[in-house]
Amino acid sequence: MCLQESLSNVYYVSSKTINKLIQVHDRIFCCIAGSLADAQAVTKAAKFQISFHSIQMESPPLVKAAASVLKELCYNNKEELQAGFITAGWDRKKGPQVYTVALGGMLLSQPFTIGGSGSTYIYGYADAKYKPDMSKEECLQFATNALALAMGRDNVSGGVAHLVVITEEGVEHVVIPGDKLPKFHNE
């Protein structure tokens, strides 16, 4: 999973180092997009619900369950909220999975997904370069390149690239400052 960490309000960029990768459980992370305030509130509630659910089930939660919790929150409060999520992680039943929870509360399982304001610039790249069953290194490269391209073109994206690798064994964080990202011809 990877995110560019910049937060802007209408007139200026408030921060270039916001954490938009929220851990909702040991092996499940959420990328947040849209109104950061809404997203933070929703993930806080979801984190609690998922943690409680996991304790009741006496086993780590399914990624699908975590995504469903977020979806319920988004759908039932769709009038007030403006936040979208990408939930991804690993569980014992189905292994690694990626789910999108869109603005109105749609839940979709996908092999890979992109989101946020900069994503519009990299749909072509992602569709062309994605292949199933990539190795960890190939995946990291794909994600880093995609982010770099998006941050290069989108005026409200930039700052730091934050990647997280989630496996059965554990979670690994990779942080790449903007100037260390791969460079493409437009720079």
Place this chain on the structure above:
Amino acid sequence: MSSIGTGYDLSASTFSPDGRVFQVEYAMKAVENSSTAIGIRCKDGVVFGVEKLVLSKLYEQGSNKRIFNVDRHVGMAVAGLLADARSLSEVAREEASNFRSNYGHNIPLKYLSERVAMYVHAYTLYSAVRPFGCSFIFGSYDQDDGPQLYMVDPSGISFGYWGCAIGKAKQAAKTEIEKLQMKDMTCRELVKEVAKIIYIVHDEVKDKAFELELSWVGEVTNGKHELVPKDIRVEAEKYAKDSLEEEDDSDEDNM
């Protein structure tokens, strides 16, 4: 032997001096008055069998069901006060439905039976309500967790089982169930054994006619809980009747 509560048994909110809640025990007696239901878990599924006593020839065949579908993959066999059981089946259905709505996948049976048990237990705490007078057996099959069998009784506890029986002949049924090697059997083999056990424990003298209600859930039904198809049920009943005759014959020889 049963003992009289004398004063400590008027409400569920009272303990007796020897630490019993008589109302809950009386509720369990209500279960023992009803006809037998058994559930057995095997290698690839769960089979339920219920001895439905036919009180009148005017009853429509197949009505008065004692086995319910709680969710696509979960079945519930009941014994005791049927009206209580039916309302609890609605509670179980709502639990399963809410779980799927919130978490996006089938409810695990252990969790469902704990939730229903918690609900049943709540009715044993207050004098304003009476405990539920029914026990039930939940069974389900899932690709990853395999077959599961849980029983909930009026006191509000739930346990997992390989085989269990509730109702008037539960002791006799348990004895028969213990003789089976259910962990090595498939559903198809088990259906016949379940039918046989119900036929064995049925008391010809006290209760006259009965209808056998059989249901299963497992690999054979692709994880869907449903009544056993008619031809398989007929075959199972034939096996049961033949086995009983053999035993009768061998008894006569011994005499």
